Amino acid sequence: MTTQPATKKPCSVCSNTPLGGPLTPGKAPRTASVEQWKKGGKAAMADVRWPNGSELRVGFLNGSQALRDQVANLAPQWSQWANITFQFVDGATEDITINFLPMQGAD
8 A cells, every 4th residue: 555645735924034024025134233122122033032021012914814813822822931921913013023925825
C-alpha cells in the first residue's frame, strides 16, 4: 500500500517588523537602534521590552472577523508567561499593528 503525501493548504500570514509596523509586501521595513526607543514605541527587539503588567493595544488594519477572533483567542496565551494583557482595536496602534496579507486559497 502506498500513501500519498499530504497536500499543503495555504494559510494567512500575520507578521510584524521590528520598530517598523506591519509587514507590507514590496516595502522595506523601518529599522531603528535600541537607543531610539521611547515609551509607547515598538518593542520587537530583544533588548527592548514592554514593562511588566503592560496592557498592549493590538490594532487590526484588515482581516475578516474570523481571523481577528483567532488572534484575540490565542494572544492571551502570552499573558501566562509575559505578564502582559491585550486590548484589541481597529487601525494602527503604537504597540502592535496587524496587517493580514491575503493569500489565494487561505481561510
